[in-house]
Amino acid sequence: RKEVEQDPGPFNVPEGATVAFNCTYSNSASQSFFWYRQDCRKEPKLLMSVYSSGNEDGRFTAQLNRASQYISLLIRDSKLSDSATYLCVVNYNTDKLIFGTGTRLQVFP
Amino acid sequence: ETGVTQTPRHLVMGMTNKKSLKCEQHLGHNAMYWYKQSAKKPLELMFVYSLEERVENNSVPSRFSPECPNSSHLFLHLHTLQPEDSALYLCASSLWDGNEQFFGPGTRLTVL
Numbered sequence: 001r002k003e004v005e006q007d008p009g010p011f012n013v014p015e016g017a018t019v020a021f022n023c024t025y026s027n028s029a030s031q032s033f034f035w036y037r038q039d040c041r042k043e044p045k046l047l048m049s050v051y052s053s054g055n056e057d058g059r060f061t062a063q064l065n066r067a068s069q070y071i072s073l074l075i076r077d078s079k080l081s082d083s084a085t086y087l088c089v090v091n092y093n094t095d096k097l098i099f100g101t102g103t104r105l106q107v108f109p
Numbered sequence: 110e111t112g113v114t115q116t117p118r119h120l121v122m123g124m125t126n127k128k129s130l131k132c133e134q135h136l137g138h139n140a141m142y143w144y145k146q147s148a149k150k151p152l153e154l155m156f157v158y159s160l161e162e163r164v165e166n167n168s169v170p171s172r173f174s175p176e177c178p179n180s181s182h183l184f185l186h187l188h189t190l191q192p193e194d195s196a197l198y199l200c201a202s203s204l205w206d207g208n209e210q211f212f213g214p215g216t217r218l219t220v221l
Contacts, residue, residue, distance in 0.1 A: 032207065032208070032209075034209055041197075041217075042214070042215075043199055043212035043213060043214050043215050044152070044199075044212050045212070046209050046210075046211065049209060087152075091207050096154070096157070096165065096206070096207065097154075097207070097210060099151050099152040100151060101150070101151040102151070
């Protein structure tokens with residue numbers, strides 16, 4: 001099993017749609033979880049950290065399910081500018097982050 | 110300048126050349142990283158430095174040689190590279206290793 005696994009997509013959704021991505025991780029001892037966004041040919045940028053209780057930032061909601069070892073990202077009211085690759089990131093031990101391969105999102109008019 | 114900067118942004122080199130990539134962070138972080146990103150592959154961690162000491166070396170070939178002279182600067186020295194080393198090389202920093210990381214814009218390297 002891969003350490004961090006994501007559906008590569010692409011997810012093609014119309015503007016205004018709600019879309020959700022899941023990510024599974026293999027290390028049950030992982031403590032830190034993040035979602036990053038990467039635009040084409042650009043560097044990854046931190047979108048949000050994922051907390052045990054779940055957290056929301058505007059149109060973005062992140063959830064953590066420790067029992068099933070997955071995290072999710074929900075995007076409401078999708079905008080054209082949300083088109084990007086979304087990377088799931090999990091810490092491995094205490095000093096290393098593992099990046100997933102990313103899920104590509106394409107929002108169309 | 111703020112954040113994490115990298116130079117050069119683009120580099121084309123022959124297999125016999127020697128070049129260096131530079132990374133600088135202005136965030137007061139204590140850990141710095143080198144990643145390689147090839148097309149359609151996940152980020153590959155190459156090196157981790159924490160408080161200027163190398164704490165991770167992910168079986169990277171010796172033709173890549175990192176240097177961390179202080180907590181704000183990180184170099185990646187390149188020599189006798191292969192065409193398959195062509196990729197985007199990303200530098201990142203974090204307050205401590207294991208915390209969320211902030212990336213530089215990357216150096217797009219092409220080896221001819």
